[in-house]
Amino acid sequence: MKKFLTEFSINHPWLVIVGMVLVTVFFAAQLPNIKIDTDPENMLEADEPARVFDHQVKEEFSLYDFIAVGVVDEKGAFNKQLLTDVYRIMEEVAEIDGVIADDILAPSMVEDIKQTDGVLTVKTLLAEEPKSDEEARYILGRIKDNPILRGKLASDDGKAIAMFIPIESKNMSHRIAGEIQEIIDRHSHGEQYFIAGLPVAEDSFGAEMFKQMAVSAPLAGLIIFLLMLLFFRNFKIVLAPMIVAVVSVIWAMGLLIFTGHTVHIMSSMIPIFLIPIAVLNSIHIISEFHDRYQKHKHKKTTIRNTISELFIPILFTTITTIVGFLSLALTPIPPVRVFGIFVAFGILVAWFLSVTFNPAFAVLMSDKTLRNFGKTEDERGPLSRIMHFFRDFNRRYYKGVIFGAGVVVVIAAVGLSLIVVNDNPVKWFKQNHPLRVADRILNQHLAGTYMNYLVFDGHDEDAMKNPEVLHYIENMQRHLEKNRIVGATTGVTDIVKKIRYELYNADPAKFALPDNQDEVAQDLFLFEISGGNPDDLFKFITEDYAKANLWVQLKEGDNQSVVSVVDAAKNYLAENPPPVAIDVNWAGLPYVNVVWQEKMVGGMRSALLSSFAVVFIMMIFLFRSVLLGFISMLPLSITIMAIYGAIGFIGKPYDMPVAVLSSLTLGLSIDFAIHFIKRTKYIHERTGDFKQTYPEIFEGLARAISRNVLVIAIGFVPMFFSSLVPYITVGSFFFAIMMVSGAVTMLLLPSIFIMMRKRLLPDATVVKDNVVENVAKS
């Protein structure tokens, strides 16, 4: 097959190029149909129980995702001017398309239950603009005296005012947050307003990510192009791998869109993953072509020989990388599956083009263009000098290198044990991003911007009017509130207590749950007959009183923190059986995030292990030796251990991007080992003498590997400066994978070969000397 593909391409270059252009035009025509999906919830299958339950709870209690808005004034936020601003801002915010105006939590939008002179009143807390500072301070007092509002609308010290703005759909939050900001800018008098909340973080991340993509992928491509130009000093030749990269991106994305998939956060990263991988093979080919051309001075011969020597290694590195990404198809996370499958497809395209288009393109080049190609004194260039240093270093210290690798493995194992699995979409933004700042400040002042819901299902009508059940819920609240990150819990219990307290003329002794079921029912009825909005009540209890919804407000959205609260509830349930049969389950965005995260971690682990096994078997087959197969797995194993060990030591949480990158690490790291071992064997077949083989490894082969390392690693350096943390992570990973696996390959493999030279590269091999090259020439 390899002969056929290459021969065909060399003999019919225009056919290959025209064919490629036609297919590319077809796929490019699909790109305008792109449908974007930035909802992280879609990380879960549509029928995932946790997600279904979350939707059901939101539907049942008419709950919506919130945008949190806050204003902080260290001198005290409850003054006439600031509260007037807030009043006017909310009047306009309520009109924004997509805002659920009836459910806004803000001083001018919520009802307060109070009794004055023996008259019970349920009315809007701040019905009109405050007339004085005293009135503003009175409002603060009312908020603090109302367990339903406390910590939500104001900080207890009165330095912050907050508003929670429910929205129809998460996908609107970035736009709505922008409109809110615009309204704030028109009304504020220079105070600091903050906009936070998970939906905004998630949706804004999606919006910002696509902008980043438009910059990052082309920028990486440009730098890779410039670096190749620097190495090979021939614009036209270097153009070929770039064309291969761009075309494979267009095919992959075109097919993805053509097959009706949405472009999710994950799939938006396909170009950035594909470009370097696509370029890799081409660099090997050009590098080899570059090193040989001046020897043969004949285009077609050079191409034939180059492809002939590289076909098998390139095929295998391609398949291993594809295996790495295809393993993602085993994860339980749909967008990750789509990502894995289409990256794999793109890699296949890139391989196909590099063995067809590359030769075709090279044949069409005039001999004039190539006259000086490869003439640079590579054997004495800086890259060669570094490689020669490696050569001599290994020769002298090969035992030390092997020992060092062992030490690295041990240290990395310690680091691995320190890895903390954690994620928080808000932290996908950098520390100083306005959303991060808002998150920090609001959660410092208020009861929290992360809303989870704990639903008690008593199955029977009126089950939640049972005083024993209410006491049980109240005790659960006190138990959860012991957790540092639980800012407040609010339930029907609090409404009953508040009504009772006001009914008895604000008698603190009556701020407690009644022991009689009729009294519970009548207290709640009192709320409704006093003009309380029933919609407010039914956010905490269902109309048939069978289920209660406890709002659990968290100050942190880190999965670890959320899990600690979930565990606290679990423990409470285990130690305190409910008085009647009750199902207790969680809902809410932070909880849903925890669920998909756990699936992601588990899914990634099995994906990594299974692709590791597949690659190992492939290597044994490729090298026809268990020993060589084992040795070839060392660089990638050490690279993965070193990188993930470092993550453990640094304390960087194992989050979504880190998890996905493990398969990339595997797919890329194995490449160098394959090239190294396969081509070392070729060299040795030719020389038959380890003394000659060994130095030659550090010529063309080493240069190709080191060029690859530098081109890809440096190509991703600009991503270090991205405003989004996952992009920094991806960029750093590419950099680290290249550097570490390149170094391990060039240090450890030669050292092992030296140590085991009798076994791996025995001198007794019959010298085939130039047979291959002679055949090719004729």
Next chain:
Amino acid sequence: MNFKRTFSVTAVLLLIGAAGLFAQDNRALDLMKQAHLNLYYAGDDGIAEVKMTIVNSKGKERQREFAMLRLDLEDGGRQDYYTYFRQPSDVSRLTFMVHKMPDASDNRWLYVPSVDLVKRISADDKNSSFVGSDFTYEDVSGRHWSEDNHKLLREDTYNGRPVYVVESIPKESYKGFARKVTIIDKEYILPVREEYYDKKDKLERVFTVEKIESIDGIQTPTLRKIENVQKNQYTTVEFTNIDYNVNVKENVFTERFLKNPPREFIK
């Protein structure tokens, strides 16, 4: 010369137009007043059993049953209501009393049987929900005709009967609605449909009379429905055992009777 003539012709036309409008306004006002009296002040007093069904957007129902006693002290003016709850059973014996004041906030009292306590409750917000239903307090006791400017839009037919169509706009900006269109049955002078529009002139609530029965010669809407079309939920009220002019005394509408309902009327 030319200008002067044009001007005077225009002025005359405007005057005629304004007079016409004025006349129509008066007619609209009269219609609204009569319709209000027919709906809310039928007879001198009255009693009925009421069954209220609240249906939310998910189709879930809640029921309330109560007996209602009314005394008009002045047609279109002061009026007293007494409500005795029967269902849901856990609020049975809870009673509720309103003194409706024409020019001031109403007075409302509530008796909570489980703790044997009478509590006054505020009536500042006429637009708030009545016992958790889609009816507001104002829907239950009526909005005084003098609070809005009325305009007779047209005469029409509705459900095969001749009707007037009147548009009302609150004189002072009002949270409850920005515009209301009332369809008044020509024969009975009873509102049979009311459409409430919000600030953005989007239809928000629709009140309809589903059934009219003649009781003691008085045309009485016995099945009424109010639908919140924006929230996609509605409430119906069904009146049974209606009796007019039962001769209820004013002293029934005092705190004393809150704890012990007047047994001659409420069994």
